[in-house]
Amino acid sequence: MKQELLLKVENLNKVFTIGSVFSRIRIRAVNNVNFEIGNSEIFTLAGESGSGKTTVAKIILGFLEPTSGRILYKGKDMFELQKEKSNNVLRKEVQAVFQNPFETFNPLRRVSNYLIETVRNFGISEKPEEVIESALNLVGLTWNEVKDKYPSEFSGGQLQRISIARSLLTNPTLLVADEPVSMVDASLRMSIVNLFKDLKEKRGVSVLYITHDLATAYYVSDKIAIMFRGEIVEIGPVEKVLMDPKHPYTMLLKESIPEPDPKKKWTKDIKILTLEEEEYQMKGCKFISRCQYRMEKCKNPVPDVEVDGRLVKCYLYT
Numbered sequence: 204m205k206q207e208l209l210l211k212v213e214n215l216n217k218v219f220t221i222g223s224v225f226s227r228i229r230i231r232a233v234n235n236v237n238f239e240i241g242n243s244e245i246f247t248l249a250g251e252s253g254s255g256k257t258t259v260a261k262i263i264l265g266f267l268e269p270t271s272g273r274i275l276y277k278g279k280d281m282f283e284l285q286k287e288k289s290n291n292v293l294r295k296e297v298q299a300v301f302q303n304p305f306e307t308f309n310p311l312r313r314v315s316n317y318l319i320e321t322v323r324n325f326g327i328s329e330k331p332e333e334v335i336e337s338a339l340n341l342v343g344l345t346w347n348e349v350k351d352k353y354p355s356e357f358s359g360g361q362l363q364r365i366s367i368a369r370s371l372l373t374n375p376t377l378l379v380a381d382e383p384v385s386m387v388d389a390s391l392r393m394s395i396v397n398l399f400k401d402l403k404e405k406r407g408v409s410v411l412y413i414t415h416d417l418a419t420a421y422y423v424s425d426k427i428a429i430m431f432r433g434e435i436v437e438i439g440p441v442e443k444v445l446m447d448p449k450h451p452y453t454m455l456l457k458e459s460i461p462e463p464d465p466k467k468k469w470t471k472d473i474k475i476l477t478l479e480e481e482e483y484q485m486k487g488c489k490f491i492s493r494c495q496y497r498m499e500k501c502k503n504p505v506p507d508v509e510v511d512g513r514l515v516k517c518y519l520y521t
């Protein structure tokens with residue numbers, strides 16, 4: 204059965220200009236990105252730090268404007284919907300789950316205040332405790348366990364569950380979850396991603412799951428896109444892409460799964476930045492300097508090639 208489309212990202216681009224007046228460089232953090240998310244589907248964006256994943260998420264959530272491109276949500280232009288101040292549809296239906304749940308909640312406010320506030324702000328129910336209880340039950344918690352406590356009284360895993368429960372209060376169709384398990388103990392990561400699976404299966408929720416963690420991505424996703432320096436280098440069903448990777452970067456990523464380090468993101472380490480900048484500036488394949496299969500023609504713009512049920516941006520298959 205053909206799945207109905209929820210989100211369609213078309214030719215998305217975002218260019219950042221960085222550096223001082225005298226040494227300006229342009230980083231195409233999102234470079235002609237295309238993907239689709241169906242209803243009740245978990246779609247993963249994976250790749251090392253600085254590949255543009257968060258920038259894509261920020262654009263979808265309306266926190267950043269794209270340089271060019273279009274996103275259709277249920278067939279309608281998302282940027283037009285975002286501009287309609289009186290239209291609550293996107294604010295209700297597209298919810299974010301962030302990396303660090305401790306940053307989501309003010310340490311001096313009871314967590315329950317956030318939940319009650321969300322119910323009131325969206326006019327969800329006259330009886331907040333009832334809807335909060337059922338949202339908390341979905342993530343394995345109860346109102347009694349949560350109601351009188353401050354953020355510091357929860358573990359990272361529990362707080363991330365509460366943050367997901369909060370996003371469920373508005374009955375969302377799409378959760379945009381940017382590294383939702385990276386601050387959670389490794390032993391509890393599976394319980395968070397299992398939640399996504401449950402929400403997909405029982406409530407038809409779709410998830411854009413952004414991660415470095417290919418193990419949870421494999422377990423939970425239907426489709427996956429591997430990003431490198433702003434581009435999708437391989438995209439397709441998770442089974443095909445991760446079990447039989449075709450792009451040399453996907454192969455490398457599978458062998459050496461990098462751990463995310465939020466502090467590293469804005470590091471001043473010149474070496475990493477130089478390599479990243481150089482790779483971003485490549486006209487052809489951005490992975491060329493690290494690729495064991497590189498050829499002369501890889502210096503030219505690379506086409507997307509269909510190989511065994513997925514798309515690969517690589518001259519090896521032309």
Ligand SMILES: Nc1ncnc2c1ncn2[C@@H]1O[C@H](COP(=O)(O)OP(=O)(O)OP(=O)(O)O)[C@@H](O)[C@H]1O
Binds near residue numbers: 232
């Ligand atoms: N506001 C900004 N101004 C300038 N450059 C930016 C900005 N945001 C991101 N970038 C640059 O864009 C590139 C992609 O960053 P992005 O955060 O989207 O990558 P990422 O794959 O999400 O990495 P991480 O896993 O560390 O979050 C990086 O080179 C980053 O330095």
